[in-house]
Amino acid sequence: MPLGTLDRTPPPFFKQGPSALSKLMVCSALALFLMVADARFKITQPVRSAVALVVFPAQWLAMRPVLAVRYVGDYFSGLHQAKVDEEEARRKLILQAQRANQVEQLTIENAQLRKLLGLRERLTTPSTAAEVLYDAADPYTRKVIIDKGVMAGIEAGSPVIDESGVLGQVTRVHPLISEVTLVTDREQAVPIINTRTGARGIAYGDAGAHGSGGLELRYMAANADVQEGDLLTTSGVDGVYPPGIPVGKVQKVERRPDSAFARISCQPQALVDGARHVMVLKPLLNQIPPRPQPEDAPPTAPGKRSALQKGAAKP
Structure with missing residues (x-):
């Protein structure tokens, strides 16, 4: 082959063009220009919106399998949790039915025993529904304000309960509102x-x-039979709270050798920090009929004491 016919230019594979350093400088300058222009004039925002619009169908299709797997996993997880909740609900329903049957039986037996012993029937406590308006402004007390007062028949000293137990006691009554001191207050x-x-x-x-x-259960002997988890209810001996209303649950019992009393901490059953709707009960003492006087004794005027009471009051 004659040498004149050979092409002396290198093939395209060996063509290098500008040097790598020149390319780096041009690309860096272009990137810097685009960054400044985007920061100043937002020139790439339309481009980004257009690219996002074009790429969105592909993204949507790519996410379908991931979402499908996630949905299937959530479905089976929710199904398992639903079965667990159903079993727990059935168990609680059976326990509630058993307790309801026992309560009904005990109520019948109690009524029979009271008739046999000639005791009076249990008092039915009248109640008034109320709503908590706000907490009292005093930061050193635990009090709330409810939206019922004297005009609604609220009396000072009335016990207040919520759906879980004893919430407190009415300590101040106004015409339209009342002040309730919570059971967690130090004076309660x-x-x-x-x-x-x-x-x-x-x-x-x-x-x-x-x-x-x-709550704190005070003046209990160090060897008293008190355990964590014991339920405390109202005894009804104070003439204020009806008996049998939950007050708290024993949370911690500390028996110290240097003290004759145990330190017993309790958790209130009522929602002392979040109660919204409450029931105000009539004080139990107002429902108990007065003690009958002897037939030969003269009637005692209200506000006056008999001679026997005066003598008993003297030391």
Whole structure:
């Protein structure tokens, strides 16, 4: 082959063009220009919107399998949780039915025993529904304000409960509103009875420094039969709270060798920090009929004491 016919230019594979350093400088300058232009004039925003619009169908199709797998996993997880909840609900329903049958039987037996012993029937406590308006402004007390007052028949000293238990007691009454001192207030005390042992005591408020508080079962002997989880209900001996209303549950029992009394902390059963709707009960003492006087004794005017009462009052 004659040498003149050979093409002396290199093939395209070996053509290098501009150097790598030149390409780097041009690309860096272009990138810097685009960054400044985008920051100043937002020139790439339409481009981004157009690219996002074009790419969206592909993204949507690519996410379908992932969402399908996630949906199937959530479905089976929810199905399993639903079965667990159904079993738990059935178990609670059976327990509630059993307790309802026992309560009905015990109610019948109680009525029969009361008739046999000649005791009076249990009092039915009248109640008034109310709504909590706001917390009291005093940060050193635990009080709330409800929307019922004297015009609704609310009396000072009336117990207040919610759907879970004793919430507190009415301590101040106004025409349209009333002030309720919660059971966690340090000045509040509720006579209680331990449903497991039948032992009586007094639960005092034990409000904490940060607003939340609990109850403290004071003056219980160090060897008293009190365990964590014991339910405390109202005893009804104070003439204020009807018996049998839940007050709290024993949370912690500390028996110290240097003290004759145990330190017993309790958790209130009522929603002392979040109650919204409450029931105001009539004080139990107002429902008990007065003690009958002897037939030969003269009637005593209200506000006056008999000679026997005056003599008993003298030391």
